[in-house]
Amino acid sequence: DWPLYFTSIILKGVNSVGSPLKCFCGRTYRGLTITQHDLALYKVNSLIIQKTFSSSSKLRSMAEAFAQQPEFGRMPALFIFIMDVTNTLCIDLAGISEYPNEEEVLILPLSIFMVTKIDQTKPNGYIEIELKAFTSEELLESTISQMFSMTTPINLIESTANYLDH
DSSP states (O other): OHHHHHHHHHHHHHTSTTOSOEEEEEEEEEEEEEOHHHHHTOOTTOEEEOOSOEEEESOHHHHHHHTSSOOTTOEEEEEEEEEEEEEEEEEEOTTTOSOGGGOEEEEOTTOEEEEEEEEOOOTTSOEEEEEEEOOHHHHHHHHHHHHTSTTOOHHHHHHHHHHHHO
């Protein structure tokens, strides 16, 4: 549970008057290499809950540099995070970073994203996975509507209830 502990400390800092930490609204990129198994975990319209701290950049080129030269059995992937509302779990670190040219945005644990697009046809060979920030209010609204659907897997309802309880 240490990620939750550090997340709460960071959020207190963000909410402090005069803090250099600011929530981020916009588009960020994260480049890495993934396996076919990793890719299979992502489905359009599915929800992803971050369990760890993840670094991303406002600069696409910076993220692409981290995905270059994958090892055998791995593919270059570019994750595109869209925060079209101020997301309190995405922190703009550019103003306080030792490497401000990286334009870093930190994505905190418990951030929720919906997979909106997966594109495996890019000429540069990258797999692009687009994720849109999903607020806890949207999660609750989505869960309530799905609870009344006959096709909702019970584990989705249980996992949402567990998330909202904490």
